Amino acid sequence: MRTPEEQAVAAAIIHLMRGVVYREQDESSWTTLEHRAPAVRDHFAAIGVEVVIDDTEGYAYLQTKPDADGEEPLPRLVMRRTLSYNVSLLLVLVRKRLVEFETAGGDDAKLVLSRDQIVELLRLFLAESTNEARVVDQVESTLRRAVDLGFLRPLRGRTDQWEVRRILKAYVDAQTLSDFAGKLAEYAGPGARASAGSSAQGEPNG
DSSP: OOOOOHHHHHHHHHHHHHHHTTTTTTTHHHHHHHHHHHHHHHHHHHHEEEEEETTTTEEEEEEOOOTTTTTTOOSSSOOOOEEEEHHHHHHHHHHHHHHHHHTTTTTTOOOEEEEHHHHHHHHHTSSSOOOOOHHHHHHHHHHHHHHHTSSSOOOOTOEEEEETTTTHHHHSHHHHHHHHHTTTHHHTTGGGGGGOOEEESOOOOO
């Protein structure tokens, strides 16, 4: 029979395997990670997975460790998936907006974007179309995917507003923003879709 401490560690491990653990949403698991991080890390280290805990932003997640030279690669627990151009673009543009929001003094608040704001963010970079309904459909599809991946969260009771989850900062870093900023001009306009997609490892689903 597990002790209360062992039970708490087991619960934290399971929650990490399900997705991102947020301090504000799961205080019990977060407290366990703060006090029993070595035990949780040891559990995942045996299967080649690293536990990343960001105390400043208040989230924790899993990522696959690089294979050491000469070691037989292990099967991946944290899967790498290819994202479409539209989803990649949305994540980078929203990440840029998050930087602007924090620079303006919004560190302790949540960045919330409306559907109209997201449409305007994407419009310049989507393939040109005179069909407004088609543009909106593209945005809706992209939004659903970003929500499924855990980067955006619909606000309860509001059908046209989404909270930007700060875990996005771990997946779109400053270097990615810099690299992408230099390409935005060439991506804009017709044929932008074909420019490229990007990959993300271990998309959060919390």
